Amino acid sequence: MNNLGIIIPYRDREEHLKKFVPHIKNFIKNKINYKIIVVEQTFEKSFNRGALRNIGFNFIKEHSNYVCMHDI
Numbered sequence: 001m002n003n004l005g006i007i008i009p010y011r012d013r014e015e016h017l018k019k020f021v022p023h024i025k026n027f028i029k030n031k032i033n034y035k036i037i038v039v040e041q042t043f044e045k046s047f048n049r050g051a052l053r054n055i056g057f058n059f060i061k062e063h064s065n066y067v068c069m070h071d072i
Helices: 014-028 051-058
Strands: 002-011 033-040 065-070
Touching: 002 014, 002 051, 014 033, 033 051, 033 065
Parallel strands: 002 033, 002 065
Antiparallel strands: none
């Protein structure tokens, strides 16, 4: 069966994340198998969305047939 990996690069947007995750779960519910990966940057340097996406992809690639990258 196909599995979707959803990668979310994240830093300092807890309110948005709390709204997004239940919304996407409800949107996808019972349609496909999926896994949401939130990749968080914690240090104070400039936000590096590309690096976080790469980290998320390397983590999920063996567990998913296809991947979606989403910003919140």
